Amino acid sequence: MSGGTFLGMPSFPAAAAKSTRDRRLRANLSHATRIIREKRARAVAELADWAELRAAGRAIKDHTLRHLDHYLIQLEAAVTAAGGTVHWAADAAEANRIVADLVLATGEREVVKVKSMATQEIGLNEALAAEGIAAYETDLAELIVQLGDDRPSHILVPAIHRNREEIREIFAGRMAAWGRPAPEDLTDDPAQLAEAARLHLREKFLRAKVAVSGANFMVAETGTLVVVESEGNGRMCLTLPETLISVVGIEKVVPSWRDLEVFLQTLPRSSTAERMNPYTSIWTGTLGPEGDGPSAFHLVLLDNGRTTALADRVGRQALRCIRCSACLNVCPVYERAGGHAYGSVYPGPIGAILTPQLRGTTSEIDASLPFASSLCGACYDVCPVAIDIPEVLVHLREQVAGQGGHRLERAAVKAAGFVLDHPGVLAAGERLAGRARGVLPERLPGPGRAWTDSRDLPDLPDQPFRDWWKKNRSGSSAGSSAGSSSRSRSRKDSR
């Protein structure tokens, strides 16, 4: 992986064609997404004011994005006043350089990590490895992905594509290479797997001097960062090490604690279907050598394409995202294709609109992402910040179509325009098609084949409608009463 791109990834249709043939993957995904989806629906239905919370979340995010410069400067001042240091990173390379230098300056060669989409987006683990620094993932699902030399396939449950037996194999085969080995008699019992992970990770928590995290939110008025999680690994990383480095996208800032109140209600219910997530870690600056927690805190504010997205009037709503993953769990395309097909750390509907904005649409995979949707709108319905994902998808499709791709479609539309503009040519074409109907193939050849791979070509009539009309109805349209009686007969005839 490099800079959030899975190198060598084919376009979405090619990757999805492969993954949809993987029966085990589809079974794992279908089972997991159905359970999360149903639990989320129940958790959301408990709140009578869900619609108001959703509207408030949207309004807070939109307000913050409109005044992002103001709130980021306010945040920087507050973090600095609380003893932290703020760094600004324009892109992945700059962010990786800053973090690597900070770790090297401590003299350490390993870090523990809290699950973080931003650090995956910039390929931080690989960048640190190139500097001789080992980064250990401590979230259970991220641990499974890391030990399995795999890629995450879901925002919230990165190893959603793995079942218990596969996880047992990964732990048994790979844990020893990264630290404490798995017990020899490890089974696929969830309690045993969790215990193996706990023992493996504890050793790392107790030894680590440096931690790297992301953050779900940053509160501008006090310079406070917030991480919500379910396993407690985040709490260990955020409190035990002496140095904490947080890499956070600039869109994660909210103005005040009152604003945070909205998201702390909507995020847990939308993501893990919990009323309140088990661990909410909140910290402001450093506590100093006497206090509990890191004595050095660095905040790396990451742009990496976000200001480009912000400049797009339609596309900027993607920056409202709070990474709950609800849109993935309801998406029929994601459920069948799986997360890897999206070629990015952001899979599913949000990935289809965020990745092309962060990375641009020049590569084949990025240009294909806005088309990775049926536009059914289920993603919009569940989104707790009301991102109109279908609207952004259509907007991005327009951009991709305008940048020179889709030559065949454009040639076809141009040819259709010419034919429709020339009634004689249209009539001749219709007659020819009618005569050839018996010998026409059921599937289109060449690139058009993708269309008929999943659709039947409509049957062609043996004569064009206009010829039929001329033969059966010619002269009957003159005069209103004659016309009316003719229309009435026509309806009967056509039954």
Ligand code: SF4
């Ligand atoms: S787009 Fe909406 S539903 Fe999807 S992850 Fe982001 S906040 Fe959640």
